[in-house]
Amino acid sequence: MLGMDFIKANRPTVERAIRDKGVTLDLDALLALDGDARALKTEIDNLRASRNAISARFKDARPEEKAALGAEAKAAGAKASELEAQLGAKETELKQLMLKLPGIPWDGAPVGPDESFNTVIRSEGAVPKFDFEPLDHVALIEKNEWADLSRIVQVSGSRTYCLKGRLALLETKLMGWALDRIAAAGFTPITVPAIAREQAFLNQGQFPGHVEETYALPNDDAFLAGTAEVALTSLHSGEIVDGAKLPILYAGYSPCFRREAGSAGKDVRGLLRVHQFLKVEQWVMCEADEEMSAEWHATLLRLAEDMLQAMEIPYQVIETSTGDMGLGKYRMNDIESWVPSLDKYRETHSCSTLHDWQARRANLRYRDAEGKVRFAHTLNNTALASPRILVPLLENHQTADGRVRLPAALRDLMGGDEYL
Numbered sequence: 001m002l003g004m005d006f007i008k009a010n011r012p013t014v015e016r017a018i019r020d021k022g023v024t025l026d027l028d029a030l031l032a033l034d035g036d037a038r039a040l041k042t043e044i045d046n047l048r049a050s051r052n053a054i055s056a057r058f059k060d061a062r063p064e065e066k067a068a069l070g071a072e073a074k075a076a077g078a079k080a081s082e083l084e085a086q087l088g089a090k091e092t093e094l095k096q097l098m099l100k101l102p103g104i105p106w107d108g109a110p111v112g113p114d115e116s117f118n119t120v121i122r123s124e125g126a127v128p129k130f131d132f133e134p135l136d137h138v139a140l141i142e143k144n145e146w147a148d149l150s151r152i153v154q155v156s157g158s159r160t161y162c163l164k165g166r167l168a169l170l171e172t173k174l175m176g177w178a179l180d181r182i183a184a185a186g187f188t189p190i191t192v193p194a195i196a197r198e199q200a201f202l203n204q205g206q207f208p209g210h211v212e213e214t215y216a217l218p219n220d221d222a223f224l225a226g227t228a229e230v231a232l233t234s235l236h237s238g239e240i241v242d243g244a245k246l247p248i249l250y251a252g253y254s255p256c257f258r259r260e261a262g263s264a265g266k267d268v269r270g271l272l273r274v275h276q277f278l279k280v281e282q283w284v285m286c287e288a289d290e291e292m293s294a295e296w297h298a299t300l301l302r303l304a305e306d307m308l309q310a311m312e313i314p315y316q317v318i319e320t321s322t323g324d325m326g327l328g329k330y331r332m333n334d335i336e337s338w339v340p341s342l343d344k345y346r347e348t349h350s351c352s353t354l355h356d357w358q359a360r361r362a363n364l365r366y367r368d369a370e371g372k373v374r375f376a377h378t379l380n381n382t383a384l385a386s387p388r389i390l391v392p393l394l395e396n397h398q399t400a401d402g403r404v405r406l407p408a409a410l411r412d413l414m415g416g417d418e419y420l
């Protein structure tokens with residue numbers, strides 16, 4: 001969401017954001033609706049004022065005037081109610097359009113309609129050179145009986161998985177490891193439900209544009225979130241937080257559910273793209289200060305990169321294009337990890353700055369040092385998401401005999417063993 005004052009003062013910027021993010025939105029219609037609503041409010045106020053003036057005259061009026069005055073007051077009241085109904089309809093229509101407004105992308109974002117315009121900012125870690133024919137993660141799993149990828153599909157359908165034995169232990173321990181690391185950086189560990197009401201998805205930005213990608217619970221007036229970001233973004237909705245208590249930092253852990261409606265045929269083998277997965281999420285609510293947001297963006301990225309370096313997974317950091325970053329983003333950097341079997345980097349983390357775009361939707365406000373109430377800024381980044389992270393982890397560290405060597409930083413998780 002953008003503020004109406006901002007829109008009016010920055011029309012060319014908003015028009016450019018609408019174009020560069022590929023949004024279908026008639027800004028003239030939005031502004032006309034706002035004008036109509038304001039005019040109706042003025043008319044309703046005038047009618048109320050005239051009706052009050054009539055009522056004030058009523059008690060001192062002569063008997064023969066009272067009937068006329070009463071009729072006048074009644075007419076004014078009826079007209080006001082009629083206009084209030086019109087105002088309600090205009091405001092509903094306006095709200096729908098306001099929810100489609102894009103966040104303004106930063107100047108450094110490559111302008112383009114999709115991920116083909118993304119650029120690589122930097123890469124870390126040399127991709128492994130195997131002196132044997134490497135296996136992909138599915139073959140490694142089958143060889144070591146680390147998962148059941150076929151029976152479970154009979155039980156739960158495609159894009160589901162169940163890990164077994166040491167890989168099942170590793171997944172759970174990796175989630176704890178990620179929570180520990182982000183908590184050590186000052187974030188409050190918090191477990192949140194995937195179940196959330198529609199408003200939470202509107203606030204975070206998944207709705208209205210991506211309803212079909214979301215599991216619905218129609219009997220319970222709720223949906224299943226694809227990220228802890230949904231619950232976290234609405235946790236402080238409606239509050240006015242004391243500015244001295246910012247930044248609010250959460251390490252959010254939750255199951256994540258995604259229908260992957262638009263991904264038919266993509267990543268159908270193995271663990272890259274599943275309907276239910278686990279994620280530790282880094283989430284920030286900070287003061288409405290662009291410098292501060294930029295600093296938190298860099299911190300969220302570094303925390304994720306530090307974990308990838310500890311896991312000795314080669315990766316690259318991506319600057320996402322205006323068309324790929326998503327409706328509300330000011331800036332988004334994906335981190336892509338090297339997947340040997342695909343001979344390419346694949347996204348494992350997504351770091352976003354949203355300025356006050358979510359805060360305006362979620363009504364996240366704080367009182368600043370001067371006592372002024374302001375909308376906050378929000379940011380988020382993946383700390384670790386499983387099972388996708390297991391794909392580069394297993395494949396990069398495999399040995400000729402089909403075992404997987406644990407990076408030193410993870411050995412303590414698995415009893416000090418060198419191999420998974």
Ligand SMILES: Nc1ncnc2c1ncn2[C@@H]1O[C@H](COS(=O)(=O)NC(=O)[C@@H](N)CO)[C@@H](O)[C@H]1O
Nearest residue numbers: 227229272273274277348349350381382385388
């Ligand atoms: N269908 C899926 N299956 C497995 N992992 C997924 C799936 N969808 C997303 N992920 C993982 O979750 C990470 C974050 O997803 S995201 O949509 O890009 N971004 C978010 O959810 C943000 N809240 C930051 O975490 C992805 O980088 C990927 O590692």
